[in-house]
Amino acid sequence: MNELPEVETMRSVLSRDLVGRQVKLATITVGKLVKPHKSAKEFRTALEGHAIKEAQRLGRNLIFLLDNGHRLVLNPGSGQILMAATAKVTKPKFTQLVISFDKVGELRLVDPKGDARAFVAKAPAEGEGEEISKFARLSVGGDGLALRKTISELADVGIDAIEDQIGWDRFAAVMRSRTTPLVEVLTDERIFTGLGDIYADEILFSAGLHPNRSAEGLTTIEIRRLHRSFLEIVADAIKHEGTAFEDAPWTDPYGKSGSYQKFIQVYKREGLPCSQCRAPITRVSTKTHDTYFCEKCQA
Ligand SMILES: [Zn+2]
Known part of the structure; x- marks a missing residue:
């Protein structure tokens, strides 16, 4: 199951290989995976051609900061995120999203139960931002609050043991x-x-x-x-x-x-x-x- 420790493990492993890499292509098999977007094309356009600057995490969400200031958010749900060296490696059944990069092969999101999600969050305009979780608001440090303010879809995520500091x-x-x-x-x-x-x-x-x-x-x-x-x-x-x-x-x-x-x-x-x-x-x-x-x- 993908809980905080498992997704943090993914973040740490992917940070090593994906930071500095440019997204070449994104292929989506099931449109509802990228539901916050009007279409799969909108998701692809926001992502393709951009380099990954940093790998972050909040709760069960993997977050990749892109060179245009937007963030790719991947929540694997009960599924799996896998790296393949080349496109020739057989894709597991229920591979619903493939993101290929320069030099490091491709990332695959396998989602048998259909509870994963993926979207690109734009940096909010000045003064924008959602009302963030009343519990997480108690945090006195860490990156959690800034991530909730930047990614409105994650505003409601509860206290994160690593990304929030709560005495x-x-x-x-x-x-x-x-x-x-x-x-x-x-x-x-x-x-x-x-x-x-x-x-x-x-x-x-x-x-x-x-x-x-x-x-x-x-x-x-x-x-x-x-x-x-x-x-x-x-x-x-x-x-x-x-x-x-x-x-x-x-x-x-x-x-x-x-x-x-x-x-x-x-x-x-x-x-x-x-x-x-x-x-x-x-x-x-x-x-x-x-x-x-x-x-x-x-x-
Ligand atoms: Zn006992």
Whole structure:
């Protein structure tokens, strides 16, 4: 699954190879992929002939700053972004977008479920810009706020653990404003972006907090613990280049698998012994997700 650590891994790998490269050609198979544009042609015209100056990211969105000041935004959804050395390499089924470059072959967006999107965002005129996420607005630094102001389609992206700087006190303000269970707060994209079920469960285990605790009821010490775990788990998952399970494989654009699954403590470990207390890990299912935790370690 493409959560924050996986998309950050893509960004880091693609930054190495694509910065300085010029887009030759963009080919779109399914028009709705580039829906913010009136037509596929409009998307292509905005992109072709321009060089990539920088690779950025916000939440699950890869962002490439172009030499004309516009930004190419790729959100792979549940799909895959792959690099191919030449156009001759067989395209996987559901390859819906191909962007070819000078010298480095081509980038392919594979989108079997049709939930990916791609668009070119123009730099907004002076004074323009959307009302940005009320949660992300609490950030005191990082590139996140500037990206939300520049790309109106991303104005609503929640707090990004890497691109927004949010101290424990402001993190506490977010928690104290929510009456919902912790796991729902962490997996709400409007509040925190790119954590998903895996990282939310791991953060809560690391912080020793029961997923069904109400966010507003946490003590100051618990909030500080949760804040620390939030930053540590995301940083660790990036260090190990994302998580890949047998039934949910994940690779970077060159086919290299992530390895954070080796460090997973609770997610999908129902019935297996907890690494801290040996009690079996519990799973609780709701309509929207399965939550894994240790009943003994998570109060
Ligand atoms: Zn335990």
